[in-house]
Amino acid sequence: MAIYNIISSLKITDFFIIFVFTFLGYVFRFYYKYFTRPNPFSGPLPFPFIECSYLYDGDTKNFFTLINKKYGDLCEYYLNGKRRILISSPECLEKILTPSSKDNTFMIRLPHSEGYEEYGMVGRGIIINHDIKKLEGYWKSLGNLNLSKDNLKNENDWQIEIDMAEWVRRFTSDMIVILITGKRPYTMASYYNLHSPVKVTCSNPLIEDSERFVKAFSDYLFGLHFFIYFGYFSRRYQPGIKDTVKYLLNNRDYVFETLDNIIKKRRKEIEEMPVERDMNQEKNITKDDISTRPMTDVEIRGNLLDAFIAGVDTMANTFSFLTYYICHSPHVKQKMIDEIDTIFPPNTPYNLNYVDLIKLEYCDAVMNEASRIMSVAVDVPRYIPNSCELAGYRWEAGTTFHMNINGIHSNENYWPNPEIFDPDRFYKKNDDMNNKVGSKFSFIPFGGGLRVCPGRKLAMIELVSLVVVIFGKYDVELVDMNAPPKTKNGAIIICEELPVRIRPRKYSP
Numbered sequence: 170m171a172i173y174n175i176i177s178s179l180k181i182t183d184f185f186i187i188f189v190f191t192f193l194g195y196v197f198r199f200y201y202k203y204f205t206r207p208n209p210f211s212g213p214l215p216f217p218f219i220e221c222s223y224l225y226d227g228d229t230k231n232f233f234t235l236i237n238k239k240y241g242d243l244c245e246y247y248l249n250g251k252r253r254i255l256i257s258s259p260e261c262l263e264k265i266l267t268p269s270s271k272d273n274t275f276m277i278r279l280p281h282s283e284g285y286e287e288y289g290m291v292g293r294g295i296i297i298n299h300d301i302k303k304l305e306g307y308w309k310s311l312g313n314l315n316l317s318k319d320n321l322k323n324e325n326d327w328q329i330e331i332d333m334a335e336w337v338r339r340f341t342s343d344m345i346v347i348l349i350t351g352k353r354p355y356t357m358a359s360y361y362n363l364h365s366p367v368k369v370t371c372s373n374p375l376i377e378d379s380e381r382f383v384k385a386f387s388d389y390l391f392g393l394h395f396f397i398y399f400g401y402f403s404r405r406y407q408p409g410i411k412d413t414v415k416y417l418l419n420n421r422d423y424v425f426e427t428l429d430n431i432i433k434k435r436r437k438e439i440e441e442m443p444v445e446r447d448m449n450q451e452k453n454i455t456k457d458d459i460s461t462r463p464m465t466d467v468e469i470r471g472n473l474l475d476a477f478i479a480g481v482d483t484m485a486n487t488f489s490f491l492t493y494y495i496c497h498s499p500h501v502k503q504k505m506i507d508e509i510d511t512i513f514p515p516n517t518p519y520n521l522n523y524v525d526l527i528k529l530e531y532c533d534a535v536m537n538e539a540s541r542i543m544s545v546a547v548d549v550p551r552y553i554p555n556s557c558e559l560a561g562y563r564w565e566a567g568t569t570f571h572m573n574i575n576g577i578h579s580n581e582n583y584w585p586n587p588e589i590f591d592p593d594r595f596y597k598k599n600d601d602m603n604n605k606v607g608s609k610f611s612f613i614p615f616g617g618g619l620r621v622c623p624g625r626k627l628a629m630i631e632l633v634s635l636v637v638v639i640f641g642k643y644d645v646e647l648v649d650m651n652a653p654p655k656t657k658n659g660a661i662i663i664c665e666e667l668p669v670r671i672r673p674r675k676y677s678p
């Protein structure tokens with residue numbers, strides 16, 4: 170009652186004065202906190218409410234490059250209510266990237282936020298799951314990848330132009346679907362059907378609309394950074410951001426619906442399968458113990474989503490950039506093809522097997538150099554829930570560190586002439602290698618430490634297999650050698666388009 174009396178006695182000017190004082194109080198507190206922060210590093214000055222978003226339009230790579238160049242290898246920025254430390258030098262990474270089961274200081278990638286809640290990634294899967302307890306026991310085994318037999322018959326005299334970026338996204342998409350569901354989704358076949366007069370007929374009960382399916386997962390991953398760096402207000406009302414977020418949320422609904430359908434179909438299949446039930450095992454299942462109870466649909470969906478967003482576009486874009494750089498370096502291409510021909514001789518049937526694939530040391534060097542010069546992962550974050558020491562400084566709880574992968578991969582102190590594509594930096598047979606290769610933490614396309622990419626070996630095997638099959642069998646050239654790769658920078662760097670001309674290789678007799 171007393172509060173009501175006070176409020177009703179206020180005039181409009183009083184409300185105005187209260188508003189102005191509240192605003193000034195907020196601004197004062199904001200800058201007081203800013204100017205008294207521990208370990209002040211240089212970085213763009215944050216403004217109240219908008220922080221550093223006046224420099225950030227959603228292109229994380231450009232933003233990182235800009236502030237790295239201007240403020241150095243250890244600098245800071247503020248976005249979405251958080252102080253963030255940008256690390257662009259390997260020197261500071263040892264503690265973060267050295268795995269230790271005894272020290273989980275740098276275990277958490279990102280803290281809980283309403284942004285990932287809205288994007289549907291909180292508490293599910295592992296990529297954005299801040300709940301360490303739930304992460305235990307994941308990724309015990311990845312299963313065996315069953316690569317099919319191949320033969321090398323180049324009888325046809327033909328050539329086609331295709332968009333390599335689009336084709337390979339479908340290839341990696343099919344690979345991941347096969348890996349996680351055991352079923353073939355035919356997204357690649359549907360791409361052939363778009364371009365070829367000869368149509369592939371296949372029933373595709375798993376995925377109704379391949380075109381939309383591939384694009385939707387790619388966009389889902391691309392859009393993740395909008396929910397990391399933009400607060401609720403910006404996501405809803407900031408011009409230039411709100412429309413993208415609206416699209417991303419609709420896309421999220423489609424992605425979830427598609428995954429839910431896959432789960433529903435699989436559950437039905439399992440129900441219809443005659444199996445003997447192990448009553449003893451069922452007795453041990455407790456309702457809340459995540460390691461013994463069956464997963465809920467939402468948890469399964471989280472894991473499927475992780476596999477799609479981590480394993481499809483990362484792989485596809487890495488292969489597209491690799492193709493781009495190889496096509497621009499004829500001597501690298503020739504050396505690579507010569508090596509492939511020695512291990513997998515032309516016109517000889519072969520099996521792609523691990524033992525032979527790891528003999529391709531130069532191809533391995535080429536893949537590493539392509540991942541260095543254009544790392545598809547841009548931002549690898551770590552959040553500390555407790556105060557800790559790093560790079561000679563004590564950091565307060567709640568700080569987020571962002572490893573600027575492209576900055577680290579092009580740091581001139583570790584990579585001389587970083588803009589030059591030179592696989593010899595990684596080629597073990599090269600005598601100068603020790604002078605050329607960077608330090609232990611200067612090459613981190615798969616992150617590192619306790620949260621290192623668990624799919625890295627699968628990725629390298631898939632990549633080298635593609636290199637053997639594509640470059641060993643076909644002549645691949647860019648349609649336009651003068652066009653730079655068409656990229657879109659979001660949570661990862663996406664190669665939007667890479668028109669190539671392909672024809673069967675003519676082997677010398």
Ligand code: HEM
Nearest residue numbers: 295296479480483484487546615616617620621622624628
């Ligand atoms: C060239 C391809 C790939 C690249 C460049 C890549 C890169 C990365 C990076 C940078 C991280 C973050 C690591 C960190 O925080 O330290 C990561 C995490 C992850 N990657 Fe990959 N990745 C690739 C392929 C794959 C594949 C094929 C899979 C499997 C399907 C996969 C599954 C994952 C998962 C599940 C995580 C999260 C791990 C965790 O949260 O602990 N990735 N990847």
